[in-house]
Amino acid sequence: MLDTPVLISGGGPVGLTASLLLSQHGVRSLLVERHPGTAVTPKARGINARTMEIFRQYGIDAAIRDAGLAEGGTGLIVWVETLAGKEIERRVPGRTTAKNLAVTPVKNCLCAQDDLEPVIRRFAESAGPGTLRFNTEMTSFSQRPDAVTGLLTDRTTGAETPFTARYLIAAEGAQSRVRRALSVKMIGEEEVYDSVNILFHADLTQWVEHRPAALYFVEQPDLRGTFLTINGRDRWGFLIHSPKQYGWRPQDFTPEFCTELIRKAAGVQDLAVSVLRVNPWQASAIVADRYRVGNVFLAGDAAHEMPPTGGFGLNTGVQDVHNLTWKIAAVLQGQADESLLDSYHAERQPFGQIVTQNSLTNAMSMGRAARQSNVLPRREFLNEQGLIFGACYQSTAVVPDDTPPAAVDDPVTEYVPSARPGSRAPHVWLRRGSEQISTIDLFGSHFVLLAGRDGDAWCQAAREIGASRPSLVAYAIGHDESLIDADGNWHSAYGVDTDGVVLVRPDGYVAWRSRTSASNPLDALRTALDGLLGRMPAMA
Structure with a gap:
């Protein structure tokens, strides 16, 4: 019987961060991940400044920056008819204005998930006392009042190991088996639009080096997509928006068809393209109605699925476990009553709903679910300073002082630093x-x-x-x-x-x-x- 205070199911950025933070709090944990290693595709890329503050506090921010795109490589957002053709518009994201940069000691970072995860894994494995097991899956679990019990299965040998844990953190992603087993209700809209991600190699330097951007939106009557910057040179993603509107099915996206679309979007018919991976997916905007069920806690995409417009998915998940892990540590170490753990849902679930809804609104403003051309996003897109820094918690883990919250005209875009209880402690x-x-x-x-x-x-x-x-x-x-x-x-x-x-x-x-x-x-x-x-x- 394997016995651990905390079992973490899922070894993506959220689970890996949970392992690292629990170790920093002196709590032993075991992370299990069904895949043999860390991510093999870029998936999420943008790490906002609030998440970089967390990584700075635990001494891994410099390593993440070294693994990501060099600073200055993504200063713009650009809309074009084709990369080689007419430019429609370019913007400087509001997150990078001097006023917004002044509220934090860090800057955001673009680091693709397959570059990010190995960094967090390295630090988590060296931190101790937490341990990590890849190629291992939690195949069953049940709860009793004082523990979670179940089986871990080695995916190579099939060997089963029974386990008992005081608490379980489910960080398994959007297809979380734990969430489904708990019959947690999801609030919101499922499958609001479809997309296809194409990972490819091509040298786009001559069309992007004079206007370095994180996103290049392509707007054509019969093709709407986005070039996603990964290394800014020859490794890119291309995101097809709502392919069903053009009559395209997932099986249509052969390497040859993907190459044709990329060349059309680039405006370069003889562009040398090597398609590496194709991933069709559906965007949903749903949030769990319960983040805690007994001894089990949902975090990251297991707790909230949101469109990527705004780049909040990974960031919200990392901030979930930042909120949760210190509370688990305080309870396990006898310094807090178990009721403290209820504040995790009270603080993070309402915030998850707000962020998910705004991510969906961003997407809808850009015509993700309708066949439109030349659709520019609402002004809030990539200007969500209030969402990044302005969460204000109300729970039993906050002692109010009866002062009013900071007055802002738009809580999505505006952030006024405040030390009102429940707020992020300001940077000075x-x-x-x-x-x-x-x-x-x-x-x-x-x-x-x-x-x-x-x-x-x-x-x-x-x-x-x-x-x-x-x-x-x-x-x-x-x-x-x-x-x-x-x-x-x-x-x-x-x-x-x-x-x-x-x-x-x-x-x-x-x-x-x-x-x-x-x-x-x-x-x-x-x-x-x-x-x-x-x-x-x-x-x-």
Whole structure:
């Protein structure tokens, strides 16, 4: 019998990130993946800045950038009749404006999934105590109140191994067997349009090097598709939009037919093309009505399927497990009540619905489900700063302070940094010795207490709380030379006075805030922690 605290079913970016994060929290896990290795096709490509913040906090962002396309290789979005012919329009995505770049210490990254997964796998395998088993599938499972039990099957030998796990994270993708076995209801619209992805080799340099872009939309009366940049030179994807509208069936996409379409879209009839792989698929916009069922948690595409327009699928999944793993660790380590785990659904499921609906709206604005030509997307497309950074959680894992949310005209495109409880803790540059760091760099594997320069009493309270709470690190910004607010922005960004304090969760979201000091900082901090961790006062 194999016994593990956490079993992760699925070894894509979401499952691999879950393994890495659990190890960083000191939790043993086992990841099983039915395929013999990591992805062999690009699949998702865009990693937004919020996800890159997570990867930065765990020390893998540089390796991911090295594996991806060099910075500056995708500064535009371009619409053309053909790559070699008339250009219709080009745009600079709103995510890359100076105003939007200023809210984070990182930039987004284009790294194809078959380049990304080996990087996360390498770090997950070296992190420990988590382990990974490829070519292994969870073939059955059942639940009892205190565990998940079932069988793991080696896909080469057929050997079966019984297992027991306290918790199961299902990160198996859109065809998740776990989700189906649990009879979870999916909310939304299924199979809203069809597409075909073609992976190919061709040298397109002369038609793209003067206008480097992540996406080149081709608009013709009898062909609508998108060239997807992978390495920016000779490795590309070509996405056919709604082929059924042209009477094309999946079986029609032979290498010869695909080559003909690529040449037509490029406007180069003698282009040398090598078709590597063809993948027909259906886009859906559906979200699970439950992210937690007993001891099982759905994450990534197992919890939400969304059109790729906006590039939110992979990012939302990674952020799911970023939210979940610290909570599982706190419960397993006896520092939180199991009720804390209910906040995973409360926080991530509503956000999943919002992101999925906006991805669908993006797609519909571009005519994905209707035979239209020269359809430019709505202005929100690739300008979704509010969706990337503006999630504001309401759950038992957040202690509200009765302040109103930041006022914005459009919550999709606009983001106003705020340390209101439930919000992402804002990025502020600080100085530590000769080094410039971001507040974002302080978060990761523990709770962080950020006090004003006159908040030493808060830091003393944090030290006194001791080991009965999750790991808690405290800083008084500007109190000594350890962290200096050189630009004088921290107090206004975090909305506290010089004797106030903010408590930030391991996932970088504000859990609690006190604008000023308290008569008894120790009691105030202890009460806040006990409340958000679901601990009874008697446990204090």
